[in-house]
Amino acid sequence: MAFWKGLFNNSSNAIAPSSTSSKEEVLLKKGETQPETKILFSTTRSIDLYELEELCDAVGWSRRPLRKVRKAMQHSFLVVSMWEEKGASRRLIGFARATSDHAFNATIWDVVVHPRSQGKGLGKALINYLIKCLRQEDISNITLFADAEVVQFYNRLGFVPDPEGIKGMFWYPD
Amino acid sequence: MAFWKGLFNNSSNAIAPSSTSSKEEVLLKKGETQPETKILFSTTRSIDLYELEELCDAVGWSRRPLRKVRKAMQHSFLVVSMWEEKGASRRLIGFARATSDHAFNATIWDVVVHPRSQGKGLGKALINYLIKCLRQEDISNITLFADAEVVQFYNRLGFVPDPEGIKGMFWYPD
Ligand SMILES: CC(C)(COP(=O)(O)OP(=O)(O)OC[C@H]1O[C@@H](n2cnc3c(N)ncnc32)[C@H](O)[C@@H]1OP(=O)(O)O)[C@@H](O)C(=O)NCCC(=O)NCCS
Ligand SMILES: CC(C)(COP(=O)(O)OP(=O)(O)OC[C@H]1O[C@@H](n2cnc3c(N)ncnc32)[C@H](O)[C@@H]1OP(=O)(O)O)[C@@H](O)C(=O)NCCC(=O)NCCS
Numbered sequence: 001m002a003f004w005k006g007l008f009n010n011s012s013n014a015i016a017p018s019s020t021s022s023k024e025e026v027l028l029k030k031g032e033t034q035p036e037t038k039i040l041f042s043t044t045r046s047i048d049l050y051e052l053e054e055l056c057d058a059v060g061w062s063r064r065p066l067r068k069v070r071k072a073m074q075h076s077f078l079v080v081s082m083w084e085e086k087g088a089s090r091r092l093i094g095f096a097r098a099t100s101d102h103a104f105n106a107t108i109w110d111v112v113v114h115p116r117s118q119g120k121g122l123g124k125a126l127i128n129y130l131i132k133c134l135r136q137e138d139i140s141n142i143t144l145f146a147d148a149e150v151v152q153f154y155n156r157l158g159f160v161p162d163p164e165g166i167k168g169m170f171w172y173p174d
Numbered sequence: 175m176a177f178w179k180g181l182f183n184n185s186s187n188a189i190a191p192s193s194t195s196s197k198e199e200v201l202l203k204k205g206e207t208q209p210e211t212k213i214l215f216s217t218t219r220s221i222d223l224y225e226l227e228e229l230c231d232a233v234g235w236s237r238r239p240l241r242k243v244r245k246a247m248q249h250s251f252l253v254v255s256m257w258e259e260k261g262a263s264r265r266l267i268g269f270a271r272a273t274s275d276h277a278f279n280a281t282i283w284d285v286v287v288h289p290r291s292q293g294k295g296l297g298k299a300l301i302n303y304l305i306k307c308l309r310q311e312d313i314s315n316i317t318l319f320a321d322a323e324v325v326q327f328y329n330r331l332g333f334v335p336d337p338e339g340i341k342g343m344f345w346y347p348d
Contacts, residue, residue: 064278077249099274101283142344143281143345158348159344165322168340169319171316172337
């Protein structure tokens with residue numbers, strides 16, 4: 001499956017999803033002879049919470065109450081899902097969401113790509129899709145808190161750590 | 175006016191606002207003989223956008239379109255204002271807001287105390303009030319992006335920079 005990867009390596013333009021509708025985009029089509037495999041991005045598709053939980057389980061995240069996950073999704077400014085479609089079957093393979101004040105700032109949370117789909121440029125495509133959506137909504141300040149091991153991943157996507165000495169901080173109860 | 179400061183220096187309990195209603199709190203009363211001066215905290219009081227602009231001007235922030243400021247406030251999870259009341263007059267002396275997914279995470283933005291009121295423990299009281307409100311809403315992850323010169327201010331309030339190597343990152347267009 002180094003196939004996808006080749007498509008993404010050259011430039012950031014190469015990963016721009018081709019628009020099919022304002023809210024849903026097909027990134028890639030693989031092969032013409034076999035059953036076609038598409039990668040789809042969406043901001044509107046409904047997401048089965050159990051399927052999302054499975055995806056998060058797969059990368060080893062600790063479980064969270066589905067009631068709270070649902071609430072968080074309802075109150076996110078943007079929820080982006082990534083799907084692999086082969087013929088009639090469809091699988092959730094990626095997810096990300098952002099909170100926002102709808103005017104100036106957005107903050108990205110819960111970025112995940114299924115282990116089977118990692119390392120193929122799909123995480124990059126997912127974040128670029130999310131950025132594109134946020135820019136369309138006129139959000140200028142796109143932020144996130146990156147775990148140490150993914151700082152480099154976000155850096156390649158144009159995210160700068162601690163610009164001008166700005167520090168990400170977390171409150172811990174005494 | 176080192177008066178207020180004395181009240182705040184000892185412990186974090188000393189700055190806990192005394193509850194008067196669920197949405198509005200009086201922090202302090204100054205003097206019994208002169209016209210009483212109160213510091214009020216509120217999550218519900220309506221804020222005049224021009225008065226807020228004046229407050230932000232006073233700390234040298236660049237102006238933002240009021241239309242967008244209004245939108246950002248409407249879509250913030252929490253907007254906290256701090257007021258100085260002397261007799262019948264009332265002045266906006268502090269402001270902060272937080273975006274949130276209403277479930278897990280909140281991010282604090284636009285923290286400001288009027289220069290005339292700085293250095294008296296009121297910024298600390300404002301942030302503690304905001305934290306208290308967020309905790310009441312069962313938000314466990316309280317975050318912010320601190321300018322280099324205020325990292326120490328937030329650190330004293332219990333905010334930790336880069337915990338476990340987590341990095342605050344900002345996206346910059348190419
Ligand atoms: C982090 C994650 C989203 C990356 O998705 P992915 O699909 O594997 O990433 P991509 O294949 O699109 O990688 C894009 C580029 O980033 C690089 N990259 C990917 N993961 C990386 C990492 N952990 N560290 C450094 N670089 C990384 C790739 O090598 C690639 O580089 P290239 O453009 O030079 O080829 C995915 O690994 C994941 O879901 N991890 C588990 C959950 C997680 O940690 N989420 C982030 C929490 S803040
Ligand atoms: C940052 C700001 C909100 C602090 O408010 P304040 O009312 O002056 O702060 P307080 O008096 O409550 O200070 C609380 C403690 O932090 C310390 N402190 C305050 N400002 C500080 C700073 N810039 N650097 C280091 N310590 C600071 C105080 O000395 C005090 O310490 P103590 O508890 O040991 O006495 C205020 O200075 C301000 O509005 N600045 C301009 C706007 C700004 O920079 N906002 C933050 C953007 S991220």
